[in-house]
Each structure stands twice: as structure tokens, then as C-alpha cells.
Amino acid sequence: MRRCARFTFPLFLLLSFPxxxxxxDGWPSRPLxxxxxxxxxxxxxxxxxxxxxxLSDATGQxxxxxxxxxxxxxxxxxxxxxxxxxxYTWLYVPAPFVVNPSVRSKLPYDSLRDFAPVTMVMKSPLxxxxxxxxxANSVAQLIALARSKPGALSFGSGLAGAGHLAGELMKSMAxxxxxxxxxxxxxxxxxxxxxxxxxxVFSTPSEAIPQxxxxxxxxxxxxxxxxxxxxxxxxxxxxxxxxxxxxSVWGGIAAPAKTPREIVAEMHAQLVxxxxxxxxxxxxxxxxxxxxxxxxxxxxxxLRYQIxxxxxxxxxxxxxxx
Numbered sequence: 001m002r003r004c005a006r007f008t009f010p011l012f013l014l015l016s017f018p019x020x021x022x023x024x025d026g027w028p029s030r031p032l033x034x035x036x037x038x039x040x041x042x043x044x045x046x047x048x049x050x051x052x053x054x055l056s057d058a059t060g061q062x063x064x065x066x067x068x069x070x071x072x073x074x075x076x077x078x079x080x081x082x083x084x085x086x087x088y089t090w091l092y093v094p095a096p097f098v099v100n101p102s103v104r105s106k107l108p109y110d111s112l113r114d115f116a117p118v119t120m121v122m123k124s125p126l127x128x129x130x131x132x133x134x135x136a137n138s139v140a141q142l143i144a145l146a147r148s149k150p151g152a153l154s155f156g157s158g159l160a161g162a163g164h165l166a167g168e169l170m171k172s173m174a175x176x177x178x179x180x181x182x183x184x185x186x187x188x189x190x191x192x193x194x195x196x197x198x199x200x201v202f203s204t205p206s207e208a209i210p211q212x213x214x215x216x217x218x219x220x221x222x223x224x225x226x227x228x229x230x231x232x233x234x235x236x237x238x239x240x241x242x243x244x245x246x247x248s249v250w251g252g253i254a255a256p257a258k259t260p261r262e263i264v265a266e267m268h269a270q271l272v273x274x275x276x277x278x279x280x281x282x283x284x285x286x287x288x289x290x291x292x293x294x295x296x297x298x299x300x301x302x303l304r305y306q307i308x309x310x311x312x313x314x315x316x317x318x319x320x321x322x
Contacts, residue, residue, distance in 0.1 A: 027266070028059050028087065030061060030088065031062040031063070032055065032059070032061060032064070032087075032089075032090065033065075034065055034253070035079060035091050035092065036068070037068055037073035037074075037077050037094065038073070038094070039067055039069040043204070043206065043287065044094060045065060045067070047251060047284065047287070047289065048251075050280060051275070054277065054280070055271075055274065058270055058273075058274075059270075072100065072160070073097065073100065074100065076091070077093075078107075078109050080115075081114040081256060082256075085255065085257060085258040085260075087259055087267070090118070090253055091253070091254045091255070092121075092251055092252075093252045094250075094251050095250055096160070097303070098111070098303060099165065099314065101307055102315065102319075103160045103314055103320055104322050112303065114257050115254040116254060116255045116257055116258075116259050116296070117300040117303060118254055118255060118264055118268050118299065119252060119253055119268055119271050119295070120294050120298075120299050121250075121271070122250060122290065122291055123224075123248045123292055124248060124288050124289035124290070125222040125223045125228050125247070126162060126166055126205075126222065126223040126247055126248070127202070127205055127209070127219050127221075127222055127223070128166075128219070128223065128237065129200065129201055129203055129212060129219050129220070130142065131200070132215070132216070132218050134153075134199050137220070138235075139221050139240035139241060140240060140241050142220060143174045143241070146174070146177065146178055147176055150177040151179055153179070154178060154200075155178055155179075155180060155198060156180075156181045156182075156189035156192055156193060157183065157186065157201065157202065158182065158184065158185055158189075159321055160321050161186075162247060163186065163189070164182075165247065165313060168180070168313055168316075168319070169245065169247060170237070170245070173244075173245060174242060178200075181198050187207075190211065193217065204288065205228065205230055209230070220240075221235050222234050222235075222236055222237070223237055223245065223247040223248065224247070225238050229285060250292075252292075252299055253267070253271060264296065268296055271293060275291040276293065
């Protein structure tokens with residue numbers, strides 16, 4: 001899967017040095033931890049580890065990435081929800097956070113009441129890719145093909161993942177019938193797509209781009225409202241005819257509810273500064289993502305909207321994971 005200084009001191013110099021004054025009653029006085037509800041070594045680690053290092057440089061305290069995978073992000077999210085709200089535990093909030101309330105019958109936490117939003121860290125579009133044997137070179141042609149052969153096209157993804165939801169949203173908006181094939185992760189779906197066992201996938205840029213450049217897949221569009229700086233020549237699905245189509249993979253930071261506002265504000269200020277650093281924006285861009293750094297109010301509004309929006313899509317598609 002969305003901010004100025006009065007001084008004349010050059011902005012690039014302000015961004016280059018850590019802010020040494022942390023005024024919330026001496027916080028932090030010990031190591032911080034960011035709970036990532038995924039296994040170590042994935043894209044979330046690639047995003048958060050350089051950010052954590054910059055936070056450590058600024059605070060003078062270690063900032064640890066604590067990977068707690070399992071339960072479709074539920075285990076790590078619940079762990080953070082129940083942590084002491086003292087400013088030393090933070091949650092990396094991934095996109096499933098807004099889908100889980102709809103696809104699961106019960107959550108061990110309340111997605112809105114149990115967390116204090118801080119900021120969105122990054123967002124990235126998905127890339128709609130097809131097997132080269134599919135006779136479609138554009139979204140319009142793909143939709144026309146699907147309409148001419150209802151149920152003949154299949155798309156693959158993990159159950160209730162971003163790729164699944166993007167496909168269901170396309171089905172709904174275009175009025176077409178495609179079959180979803182569930183996989184345990186994106187890699188086997190991409191393998192079957194390259195092998196011609198399924199026809200299309202909504203993939204992350206990091207997985208799609210090498211296959212497209214190698215001629216093994218054909219890219220038709222990106223799923224965000226704006227074109228990707230990584231793939232600037234690729235149109236959006238929105239501009240290809242499905243107005244308002246907007247799906248992104250994103251990640252943000254939240255704190256356990258009741259974390260002192262002063263500490264949340266301090267963390268927000270540091271994250272916004274870090275996310276504007278060229279070395280961070282370049283690192284994100286290499287992963288097909290862009291740094292964000294919005295306000296806690298904007299991030300909270302985004303979360304509420306996304307929970308409501310995807311709830312409608314999930315109910316229409318009758319998606320359940322338990």
C-alpha cells in the first residue's frame with residue numbers, strides 16, 4: 001500500500017545529523033525493540049534494519065529487531081499489543097493488519113483500540129504479471145479475454161494475501177470471473193506462473209522484475225494509483241481503465257496503546273527524519289518501495305479506512321482463513 005523548519009540552516013545538513021536531544025523524561029534509557037511479525041530475512045527485515053540502525057545512532061541505544069512470526073502475523077502483533085506501553089516496544093505493522101479483522105473469526109487484540117499509530121514507513125505497488133503465452137499485452141486485453149472465457153483464467157497467491165485481494169478487487173471492479181489458486185507463499189505461485197500452470201499473479205516488484213527482464217513473464221501494470229519510479233514505463237491499472245483501483249503493500253510503526261504521547265511524538269519525529277535520508281530512500285527504491293513518513297493522525301485514518309474497505313472486498317469474495 002498516505003514537515004518544515006524556520007531556520008535557514010541547510011536542510012540537507014539537518015537531515016544528515018542525529019537529533020541528540022530526547023526530552024521525554026530521559027527516554028530512551030535502555031534498548032528499544034521493534035517487533036516484526038515475520039520470520040527473519042524477509043522484505044520486512046530489509047526495510048526495518050537500516051531504519052533501526054539510524055534510530056540507534058540517534059538515541060545512543062541499541063534498537064533491536066525482534067522477529068515473531070506465525071499465525072499470519074497474529075503472534076507478533078498480539079505480543080506487541082500486550083507489551084508494556086513504556087516506549088520500549090514498537091510494532092512493525094504490515095498490510096495483513098487491516099485484513100485480519102475480516103478474514104478471521106476472532107482476534108486476540110483489537111486492531112484499533114490496542115495500538116497507537118506512529119507513521120507509515122513505506123509502501124510499494126504490486127505488479128500484474130502474466131505468462132508470456134497469455135494473449136494479452138494490456139489490462140484492457142486481459143479483461144476482454146477474461147470476459148470472453150469466464151473462469152478460464154486463474155491467478156495465484158497466498159490465501160488472503162495482497163495478491164489474492166488485488167485479484168478479487170479486479171474481479172469485482174471489472175465484472176469478470178477468474179479462479180484463485182492458493183499457495184503457501186509467493187515463490188511457488190511464481191514458479192507455477194512461469195511454468196504455465198496459472199495465468200497471472202499480482203507480485204511484488206522485487207520478485208517480478210527479474211522474471212520480466214529475463215523474458216519469463218510479461219508485466220502489464222502496477223496496482224497503485226501512481227506509476228512506480230522503479231517501473232516508470234508501466235501503466236497503472238487505474239489509468240488502464242479500472243478507475244480507482246489502488247492496492248499497495250505497505251508497512252508502518254505503531255506503539256502499544258497508552259504509550260505516552262510525548263514518546264510517540266519523539267519516535268515519530270525521528271522516523272520522519274530518517275525516512276527522508278537519501279541513503280534510506282535509495283535503499284527503499286532498490287526494493288521497489290518508497291519511504292512515506294506521514295503523521296500519526298494520517299496513518300490512523302489510513303488504517304481505519306483500509307479495515308473498512310478490505311472488509312467489503314473480503315465479504316463479497318467470501319474469504320476466510322479459519
